Amino acid sequence: xxxxxxxxxxxxxxxxxxxxxxxxxxxxxxxxxxxxxxxxxxxxxxxxxxxxxxxxxxxxxxxxxxxxxxxxxxxxxxxxxxxxxxxxxxxxxxxxxxxxxxxxxxxxxxxxxxxxxxxxxxx
Numbered sequence: 001x002x003x004x005x006x007x008x009x010x011x012x013x014x015x016x017x018x019x020x021x022x023x024x025x026x027x028x029x030x031x032x033x034x035x036x037x038x039x040x041x042x043x044x045x046x047x048x049x050x051x052x053x054x055x056x057x058x059x060x061x062x063x064x065x066x067x068x069x070x071x072x073x074x075x076x077x078x079x080x081x082x083x084x085x086x087x088x089x090x091x092x093x094x095x096x097x098x099x100x101x102x103x104x105x106x107x108x109x110x111x112x113x114x115x116x117x118x119x120x121x122x123x
Contacts, residue, residue: 009041009049010072014110017052023109024050026089028074060111063094072114079104079116086116 014020021040025032030042033049043049050072061069076082083104087093091106094113098105103117 006047008047009051010070011051011053012112013055013058014052014112015054015058016110017054020052020108020110021050023090024052027086027091058110060107061113062111063105063107063113064096069113071112073103074114074116075119076116077119079118082116 012020017038017040018035021032021035021042024030025042028042028044028050030044030050032040032042034041034051038054039051041049041051074082083091083093083106086106090109092109093104093106096105103115105113105115107113
């Protein structure tokens with residue numbers, strides 16, 4: 001019997017939890033469920049939330065920097081359209097794009113990479 005029953009929160013270290021939560025709130029449409037200078041979270045009514053915690057002296061992971069780190073993947077109906085919209089919200093598109101066009105890597109305003117993939121990829 002598994003010990004871990006349900007993933008509840010993906011927590012992302014950052015310099016400014018409020019600003020990063022606002023970016024992801026605009027990007028996902030999820031509601032901010034908590035917000036203060038050291039911690040912010042958002043969710044959409046499902047058991048899993050995104051959270052952001054302030055880390056003094058935080059430095060972004062960089063992309064690609066040769067070290068392993070966690071990143072988020074989002075499924076979207078129109079990858080190019082979603083990328084353009086997210087760039088307008090403050091995301092960046094790094095030059096290095098692996099995957100031969102199967103997905104797009106973006107970085108959030110603090111440099112965390114995340115990927116956009118088509119809803120039809122893998123079907």
